[in-house]
Amino acid sequence: MMKAIRSPQTAQRLRLPIFPTPLKSGAGFKPEHLAAILQDTRKVGFFEVHAENYMGDGGAPLAMLERLRADYPIFLHGVAMSIGGEAPLDKDHLRRFKRLAKRIEPHVVSEHLAWSTHDGVFYNDLLPVPYTPAVLDRVVAHINEVQDTLGRAMLLENPSTYVAFDIAGMSETDFIREAARRTGCGLLLDVNNVFVSATNHGFSAAQYLAEFPLHLVREIHLAGHASDVDDDGRPLLIDAHDRPVARDVWALYETVISQLGPVPTLIEWDNDVPDWPVLKAEADAADAILGAYATQAHPDLRRAG
């Protein structure tokens, strides 16, 4: 366990430990794993939580997260900011996000290129954004607002999508590159999402990665997906987060790491959650790949670490 150090500004308050960037794998935190995690002598690199689950005013959930934060870097991942949405960002939600970030001092904050709220209804899903210049303008404005509110850069995550819009728009990689260029945000590359979208829309995942601004990637997500077929019998993959990472996704991941060097990598497993050792084994598998390319420095991450 890291020792808490006293902040020079407020001697009264015990500060949370400052960790270097974990060039290792981490796991999505599930409260039912807490006891097993605290007893596990082999630590993962970090834990990530969905910010919304800890936006209550107090009680056991926040106390548990603070306990975990004493031992591990925490990555705060928002799933409801609706950055791609038409409406202005929800100021109450931004305030709650800021309050949580102030309390937990996360290593990284991230959100999705998606929308989830329309006309006052929260749909609890990551809905697809049409890639047009007008939408890019509002996504840029929303990312800027998040970053200005939090006083730090966020990471933007590429989505998994099931439908395509019948419009002449930009490519997803161009859209994401432009959003990052205009806001200075970093990127969270979800390799499973790339594979799911590539299969669903019939493009090459390798080509997508070749066009993706990899030098801006500060975190990677890996997860399992489910398989179905669409109306015409073509494969339809679903980003289900309910099983181990697929072999093809591991192969793509290794391609990315061989080019980038080690990047903090999260295993997401949100449905049919297994016991801690099973989730930990997935994180170990990611570590094996990260370890194989450990001598290759990601220049920006090394400096930050």
Next chain:
Amino acid sequence: MQDNATPSEAAFAAALLDPAAALPQAVKRGGQRRYAVYRNNVTVGLVRALEANFPAIRRLLGETYFTGLARTFAQAHPPASPLLFHYGEDFADVLAAEDDLAGYPYLADVARLEHLWRRAHHARDAKVLEPNSLSALDPETLMASRLRPHPACALLSSSYAVHAIFTASRGEGDAVPDAAQAQCVLLTRPHFDVEVRVISPETHAFLQALAARATLAEAAEQGFAANPRFALAAAIRLMVEAGAFQHKITQDPS
């Protein structure tokens, strides 16, 4: 601002909660099953949130019936807030109005209790009233005192055995209780765990008055009005032990 080339969010959103609605126009042809993934994600996600928030109701109704009801509820009452642990505030009213459930009139109060439990679980932390801060006061000052309820404190009065049903349905209690017995309940969170206990109607009247900022003397009157044999000392002991109030005591006029 919406340019003509950009598909509208309204069209995409309109069909998400309505299985009979047509596919949004901007979605490429052949996308029925693809769009259905979003539809399914939205409904299943909200049903899961209701399952997490109302485990006793789910157990009482059985999984199949609960899922059907939760699906209908989610489509008619989608959440406004992304804080899904508070989702389903009006679920109790829907249970009460459901014709099929007329024979189970206690369900709505069990749902209300589950909702209060979630509120208490996520409520703000605050220091609770300590036993000796009351015993240090002389009787006159004590009876003129006003207390502030702890953020997690909640009261519920039901015509049914709501606590017994709640406890049994969460797998902690004895066999099926007699539903027709009225019960009053106090919810508190002295540390991290929410505590739910049965209190007498007169203690309920007393605590409700105190929580509404009455003085101890005024609140005691409410207790005695509910039952002339109201045990004031025991009620005070219970509220301190449960952590129903915050540590600060005032003697101001209102």
